[in-house]
Amino acid sequence: MGVAQAERLLKSRWRTASMAAGWAFPADWPLAEVDDVCAAVLEDEDPGDALVRLGRARAEAGAELGETLLDLAALHAVMTSTSSQIVSPNVDALPSRMLRSTALGWADVVTRRAGDCAAEDPLTGLATPAYLRTRLGEVYRETPVAPLDYALVLLRLDVHRASGWSRVVAMTLVSDALRTVFDRGETLATLGPSVAAVLVKRDELLTRRVSNLRVLAADRLADDPNVRPAGPAEVWVERLPDTHDQARALLAALGR
Structure with missing residues (x-):
């Protein structure tokens, strides 16, 4: 199986598991950062940096921390399962490094927003x-x-x-x-x-x-x-x- 095909398969299984676990907005799930995480996992690289970026992207898209971590648990369940059936994500089973990297990325965005006292979006000129x-x-x-x-x-x-x-x-x-x-x-x-x-x-x-x-x-x-x-x-x-x-x-x- 080629690398591109393996990434598509992992992404598809991850998305299916996340949707089954209750991801609320299916159209918001696909992100470039999802592809980065899949690539890092399949190439046996440390996915820490990719997960930080994913956490940031999820926060920017409006996903709550609980939702973000459940999605991460779906990835972990797919990575560790040998079954082709839909897996059941368990946030408590997440490795601490995966959880910490994703949560730090998510918190970075939320903290920045909380510290931003501006009432106006600088690009559109509309209120926040x-x-x-x-x-x-x-x-x-x-x-x-x-x-x-x-x-x-x-x-x-x-x-x-x-x-x-x-x-x-x-x-x-x-x-x-x-x-x-x-x-x-x-x-x-x-x-x-x-x-x-x-x-x-x-x-x-x-x-x-x-x-x-x-x-x-x-x-x-x-x-x-x-x-x-x-x-x-x-x-x-x-x-x-x-x-x-x-x-x-x-x-x-x-x-x-």
Whole structure:
């Protein structure tokens, strides 16, 4: 069996085990760092550095530590099993070096985010997810009927169809479209590498403004052939949940 084929087989078995163990967002599982870990394992190299990078990537994608370690346990179970059947991951059976490397990478991202007091994303100019969560808290305290008075306008790109800096450029272009359409003091925020949100008051103009955003975002992306594959932008209105805690959970899910 060739090296490339062996890596594909290991990656496939790892993914299957992780999905069976309850990985919540299948589309988020494949990462370049997964391939790096598979390569290190099959070449009998120390996978420590690759696992640190994987931990960082999982945190950047929004995976919680428990979810990240269960995924790591799926890899370990596949590596140590001689059966071709689906294996059962056990976090407690993880070697300390594997666990430590992955957890350190994950914690590095979380610690950096916690220490970042900026309320604005430097690339898109949109507010950070933390600021939007704070603003939502204010809204829920301001009015007992927040779900009726407010809504979230969401915009999502398929950045996996673009590459390198083109992904960042695509989000920057649609962020400019967001600011053009929603220019009345609304809270505009990034929720992740491909999702942006606007906290708006419901009114008779909301439907028209959402339509304008679709058109303007399409125009922005059409101007650059390198970012065009990330479109068309998916734009929709999301009703606010009944409670602030539910709203926070919604933001976390939308940012994945």
